[in-house]
Amino acid sequence: MPAYNSQFDLIRQSATVAMADRILALKAGGKKVVGLQVGDPDFETPPAVMDAALKAMQSGLTHYGPSRGDPDLRAAVAQKLFRDEGVSYNPDSEILITHGGIHAYYLAMQSILNPADDVLIPDPSWATHSNMVIMLRGNVIRVPAPAGNGFVPHFDSWLKALTPKTRVIVLNYPSNPTGAYPSREYLQKLQDFAAQHHLWIVSDEVYGSLYYEAKPTSAAAIEGAKERTLLVNSLSKSYAMTGWRVGFLAAPATVIDNALKAGQNSITCVAPFIQKAAAFALTDPAIQEVTANMRAAYGRRRELVIRLSHELECEKVKVIPPQGAFYFFLDLRALKMTSIEMCEKILDEVGVGLVPGSAFGEQGEGFIRMTIAASDEEVEAGFRKIIEWAEKQS
Numbered sequence: 057m058p059a060y061n062s063q064f065d066l067i068r069q070s071a072t073v074a075m076a077d078r079i080l081a082l083k084a085g086g087k088k089v090v091g092l093q094v095g096d097p098d099f100e101t102p103p104a105v106m107d108a109a110l111k112a113m114q115s116g117l118t119h120y121g122p123s124r125g126d127p128d129l130r131a132a133v134a135q136k137l138f139r140d141e142g143v144s145y146n147p148d149s150e151i152l153i154t155h156g157g158i159h160a161y162y163l164a165m166q167s168i169l170n171p172a173d174d175v176l177i178p179d180p181s182w183a184t185h186s187n188m189v190i191m192l193r194g195n196v197i198r199v200p201a202p203a204g205n206g207f208v209p210h211f212d213s214w215l216k217a218l219t220p221k222t223r224v225i226v227l228n229y230p231s232n233p234t235g236a237y238p239s240r241e242y243l244q245k246l247q248d249f250a251a252q253h254h255l256w257i258v259s260d261e262v263y264g265s266l267y268y269e270a271k272p273t274s275a276a277a278i279e280g281a282k283e284r285t286l287l288v289n290s291l292s293k294s295y296a297m298t299g300w301r302v303g304f305l306a307a308p309a310t311v312i313d314n315a316l317k318a319g320q321n322s323i324t325c326v327a328p329f330i331q332k333a334a335a336f337a338l339t340d341p342a343i344q345e346v347t348a349n350m351r352a353a354y355g356r357r358r359e360l361v362i363r364l365s366h367e368l369e370c371e372k373v374k375v376i377p378p379q380g381a382f383y384f385f386l387d388l389r390a391l392k393m394t395s396i397e398m399c400e401k402i403l404d405e406v407g408v409g410l411v412p413g414s415a416f417g418e419q420g421e422g423f424i425r426m427t428i429a430a431s432d433e434e435v436e437a438g439f440r441k442i443i444e445w446a447e448k449q450s
């Protein structure tokens with residue numbers, strides 16, 4: 057046999073996908089499962105956005121479009137970044153439209169990373185942050201972001217992790233899986249650290265508009281940070297548009313020049329009619345109201361879980377209220393089981409689908425991720441079942 061790319065030996069199969077497969081098999085066998093494992097809004101894409109896509113298709117936008125992205129969408133992204141984050145981007149040179157946030161992250165990393173460069177990634181963190189670096193032959197250094205420090209790294213940990221080969225810091229706030237985000241002062245200190253050591257900051261802000269406390273600060277909005285920050289975002293989570301696959305990278309023009317080449321040579325362009333719908337979604341005032349209602353629903357479910365946790369008073373399940381995103385990272389370390397063991401037992405014994413915390417790194421061991429991107433009834437039923445199950449464990 058010819059040789060294959062051995063980098064993939066270093067990547068584990070996604071625990072989320074493995075769990076989803078197991079749930080599908082159980083459902084096929086007739087078992088009822090409350091699915092609290094997904095990272096996908098339970099809301100429909102606003103119908104007016106679908107109409108905008110259809111209209112664009114009917115107007116003939118069914119061929120290749122500009123590889124940098126539709127000018128209307130790039131202008132809408134620049135407008136959004138100024139409106140929400142207070143940062144000015146030139147839509148002609150500093151914004152690239154991508155195939156969702158994951159592709160923006162890929163292009164960002166491809167644009168700046170050389171083989172064997174070290175990349176600092178907090179632990180826990182979404183598995184793709186590390187896997188992508190490995191695929192590109194970079195070297196991942198995990199920086200502990202323990203529960204005891206609000207799921208952000210102690211500042212010393214960044215210093216300890218730094219090597220002469222470190223080129224990049226990856227941030228994801230609000231975080232998947234913890235919902236945590238740090239203060240502006242923390243980000244300012246990190247930006248000073250990055251400047252001192254000539255590091256890029258890749259900031260994945262796909263949950264940036266989903267927050268329940270003071271608005272999180274974009275990494276690019278910190279003084280002096282824009283020139284070293286590669287901002288990744290998409291419409292997936294904030295506009296319930298995961299299946300549309302549309303996102304963007306905002307970064308210095310020199311980085312975008314590389315990312316554009318990487319995009320041209322991999323996807324050519326994002327479907328033009330989807331880009332028109334995305335531009336409409338980002339700018340239409342009525343759509344902003346629809347998305348505000350979605351955020352309010354997540355907020356209500358978050359409160360529901362917090363209230364239930366007080367009512368049910370289970371010492372074995374520690375509930376840390378998330379500051380943002382739509383997940384609870386439940387602390388079940390008291391049970392002294394692995395996360396995978398717990399998720400398998402909870403699924404088999406009480407029929408609730410979850411994601412093991414260890415899928416996000418060593419710091420996630422003993423935790424389970426429960427989504428609130430599900431109906432109020434499912435969230436309540438699922439959470440009650442988890443507590444009932446935990447109470448029965450010795």
Ligand SMILES: Cc1ncc(COP(=O)(O)O)c(C=O)c1O
Nearest residue numbers: 095156157158182232262290292
């Ligand atoms: C932290 C994080 N970044 C990026 C993505 C990818 O989102 P998109 O659908 O925009 O590719 C996800 C999806 O779950 C995520 O959790």
